[in-house]
Amino acid sequence: MWRPSDPDCDWLTKAAIAHRGLHDIRNGVVENSMLAVEAAIEHDYAIEVDVQLSSDGEAMVFHDRTLDCLTNETGAVSEFPACELNRIAYADGKGTIPTLGQLLDQVAGRVGLVIEIKSGWKGDTRLVQRTAQCLASYTGEAAVMSFDPVQVAWLAHEAPDIIRGMVADGATQDDYPWLPLSTRLSLREFRHADVTEPDFLSLDKHWLPCPVSRTYRKKRVPMICWTVRSEQEASDALRWCDQITFEGYLPRTMV
Template sequence: MPGLDWLTARPVAHRGLHDAAAGIVENTASAFSAAVAGGYAIECDLQLSADGEAMVFHDDRLGRLTGRDDAVKSLSATELKAIVFRATPDRMLTLGELCDLVAGRVTLVLELKSHFDRETALAARVAAVLESYAGPVAAMSFDPVMVRGLRSAASGLPRGLVAQSRIDPEVRTVSRWDYAAAALSARPHFLAWSVADLPGVWPLLGRWGFGLPLLTWTVRSEADRHRAARWADQMIFEGFRP
């Protein structure tokens, strides 16, 4: 896909510009507002609620950030929006509310979470919400089937494949051949690779062999910054201000 310079133009704040010591929790309106104020692009995570809404939250369960141990997918969007993050006034956002908050001022990079169960309802919902959004936005997932779902639901939306060398338990349930076939059929426009794996054959083949923009995550240290600057087009960072 031509014209993706905007995707790599600015460092990307991982889950927003969060700072727990300052009371700014990841994936909240406060973290996103701080990123906008700093002029950084925003990476965030999306999960599906029980009633099919795209919610901005990373974990499968609420416990780490809210004190409630419910699964995100077990509650409706209304119920999830009523839950307060620990020691903050922030509440969970829908994707639509995130879009209203950012309003095209910085780039959004949306990671769609998946259980590698071939379910792509989240991709369909994301595509529906973004139909009315005019700002710069891209979507990505570790699950190539989800990326393929994005291709089907919103072919014009820039889509990316997130990857790392270490294989998570969920991904181990997918055969290498099925993963490769799904990745090829998804036709990603960009890659987001673990900084710990750079330089590596596959991310560099994608970048230099196929011309795919390469984001790298999650950059936290000075060594990570040097590796990202040498081998990737842009970093997804946290814990400092570039």
């Protein structure tokens, strides 16, 4: 069953959330970089970042499965140990790929932080376990979320004190060609809710409103959405959710 909204989740909806930090590649500020994180903090935005697993089990702050797009290296993030990834510079920006621990030290509780677990959809929970270990000594406001119910269910059962959320969209075949129809229907209809027990939802703005958002808004489960790129999009999305995850512009006001 869904749990009632936890008051510790209130911070999630107080400030707009900078998607992968306040990145601006034109000025050398790469997504998920320390510079993007610091820029968001300077504007008092909350921050969303992604983590991938290194070959030696470290949580690295990086969105893509491979290094090819954002660096001059090639290959999967999972093929490199953390010490090597930590030395890899961004191709079009300043800095190198940080570990989650380094990012937590940088944020230091100054703004809220939302961490997305990038899952391989194979039942591997090493990344969410490492993320939980990193957060064990962190005193700032933080939450962990994933598209993959296995990751969120692990948090529910093994690290229930960590605020956890489900990321979701319409789960179409185009978006999830590797998943069978039964699994996609389960994702779309939140059939996993009894085992994931999410404290909040992060929904694709294009999916709003939907049966999930209507049902669980009535239950007062906090909802954020992604990814908003203008004030008009923000205005439209906030009819159906409590806060936006944004990029490409500076929201005029906090909600």
